[in-house]
Amino acid sequence: MTKLLVGAATAALLAGSASAYDLVAANTGIxxxxxxxxxVEAAVSLAAELDFAAGAHNGDFEFYIEQDTAGVFTTDDVLLTVTLTNxxxxxxxxxxxxxASCASSASVSTGGTAGSSTVTFLVSGIDGCDDVLTSGGSFASGDDIGFSLPIDLTGAGDLGVSTNIITDSGSTPVDGGTATLGFVSLDDAFSVSIVANPTDTIADLDANPIYxxxxxxxxxxxxxxxxxxCNVGIDVxxxxxxxxxxxxxDDITATLSGDVSAFDGAGEVAIAGQNGVNNVADDESTADLGxxxxxxxxxxxxxxxxxxxADDVINPSDYTLAVSVDLGAAFIDExxxxxxxxxxxxxxxxxxVPWFASSAIAAANGSTNVFRISNISAADARVFVEVLTASDGTFVDPxxxxxxxPLAAxxxxxxxxxxxxxxxxxxPGRADLRITIEQTEDNLTFRRFVTAPDGSLTEMTVGTIDQDLDG
Structure with a gap:
């Protein structure tokens, strides 16, 4: 649900007026x-998710020029250019x-064709359009210049309207020249927020069976x-x-990614109150939320x-959630x-511990794995061994x-x-092991060696690839 970005030029255009006159959205009666x-007679917020290419989003946008100070518009003929953004x-x-009944006359000078974004009017007697001050939001025919422009939104960003007034003879800016009006903002109608629990969930060493x-x-x-x-303050x-x-x-689907092998029963994965359905690999669980x-x-x-x-052993795992919002035909799914x-x-x-050599492997090559674990705490610690992978297909995993x-204090x-x-x-033959010690990391040392037939020792690394890279 990401709002379309607009360029720096557009952002500057919508930032506000640079002149001594203002553009005001109001009913001009045209x-x-x-x-x-x-x-459209006021600022509008539309859903950024709308499919602007497939559906028509056009209307008559009405606004007028409000002069801040009476009697400062030029008596010269002027070129009044209206430019659209998006x-x-x-x-x-x-x-x-x-x-332009407040002026002597007005006509289209250049531009203004269907599909274009700029039109220039030639206005005579614009000085007649600033002798009476009107209150903001109130258009007075005969006092102000008003517009009702048929505009089609492109959907590329917020709709902005700007005017530029220069003299017909000499191209001198009139009363600051330019004013801007932000007419339509594109805002997220649907947004998803995913927040992690601040505390990791701990599989219990004292559970029976363990973990x-x-x-x-x-x-x-x-x-x-x-x-x-879902923001009902935004229009479609x-x-x-x-x-x-x-x-x-139309639908909302949430997919939890991570090890869900221990949670494969009805309701054992619950996402926003809905049951997750695990895939075959037990590394995803998907729930229909809508x-x-x-x-x-x-x-x-x-x-x-x-x-x-759950009777299955709970494996340590990281988790992510992906939410897909399927919107109706008038929208583009993000x-x-x-x-x-x-x-x-x-x-x-x-x-x-990767690539552990079992008794059979050690006997065949004359090299033996040795692990030394020390406990520098004042409490005994239980030690557990788990086989993650085994090369011997006949191995019976306990x-x-x-x-x-235990590992003595x-x-x-x-x-x-x-x-x-x-x-x-x-x-198990060649195997990957997971060894768990009932103690904190700062109270333990762990070293792995391989002894050669001549009695020499070679220290080897432990851990997963991620842990090796982090180290």
Whole structure:
């Protein structure tokens, strides 16, 4: 839902008047010449999501020149140029589009063809149009110059109108020359906000089985909120019809990306109160949120991973949410809105060990893996081993397995290819392991070595590619 940008020149044009006269939007009483017949007499906010190419968005835009000080317009003939920004004339401009009864005469000098954006009028006796001051927003025929211009919006940005007055003889600016009027702003009618829960959700080390439940202190499965705002103060046409939060939305789809393998039952992934449906890979869950909306959309609604009925192990994972809003035929669907949510982490410190060599591999090549973990805290820490990948297709995975003894306070634990294979009760071959220690990172050291047949030690790295790159 991103508003179309306008260039610096357009922004400057809409910023305000640079002259001693003003352009004021008001009813000038001139008969309509636009194909729609809509008369626009005040600043308008239109939905930026409208399809301006497919649908006609045109009307008669009425405004007048209000002089700030009486008796300062020149007695010379003048060229009065009207220029549109992000709009074109949908009909050819004639003297019927200007009320210059306060002047001696007015005629179209140049421009003003259908599809163009500039028209110049030749005006005689413009000094007769500033001898009576009118109040802002009130047009007085015979006192002011008024316009009713049939304009078609291009949709490229806000519609602006500017006038420039110069003398016909000498091209001298009259009363500052230029004034501007911002007539139509394009604003987001539909906007999506995705907010991460400030606290990561923690998979509980003490759950039975381990890591199948969340620790209540870690957010209890709440990873963020999603909100969709529908602004009924924005119109969908120049006739004042407002955005309809229900009928202008065909559907809303939200897709949660991340590891959802532990949450594969009905209601175990809940997005804004709707059940998510997991894909085959269990790395996405999609929920249909629409199209039924309240008058203003829906407020912050929770995104929850529900562990109440889960028996599967909860994996640590980052999560993002992508929301797609499918609008009606009068609109252009914009890019999905994506936001980062809170992560799910596991209680304790986790170390990923790639390319672990099991007993069988160590026996074949004469090299053994050795892990040394030390605990510099004053409390014992449980240690768990989990196989992430295994080269031996016959390996029977026991799941997350706890070592026979904890890592003693102020002590060390040495793990080898043989001891880990024994702990797993089967040989995984080449494997990637995840080792979890029930202690904080600042209280632990972890080193990995490979012993060669001659007894020499080689230190090897641990971690995922992301962790290697970050390091």
């Amino acid at each position: 008969a309509s010449t636009s194909t729609s017949g809509f008369e 709009g074109t004339f949908d009909q050819a401009i004639t003297v019927a589009n200007i009320d 199948t439940q969340f620790d209540g202190a870690g957010g209890n499965g709440l990873i963020g909120t999603v909100e969709l705002d 046409d120049l006739n004042g019809n407002a955005v309809d939060c229900t009928n202008d939305v 199209p039924a909306l309240g008058a203003g959309g829906f407020g912050p609604s929770n995104i929850v991973l529900d562990d109440a009925a 890019a999905d809105v994506t936001g980062t949510l809170a992560s799910v982490v596991r209680e304790g410190t986790t170390v990923v 799941g997350i397995t706890e070592t026979a003894s 102020g002590g060390e634990m040495v793990m080898t290819s043989g001891s880990i294979t024994t702990l797993l009760a089967d040989d």
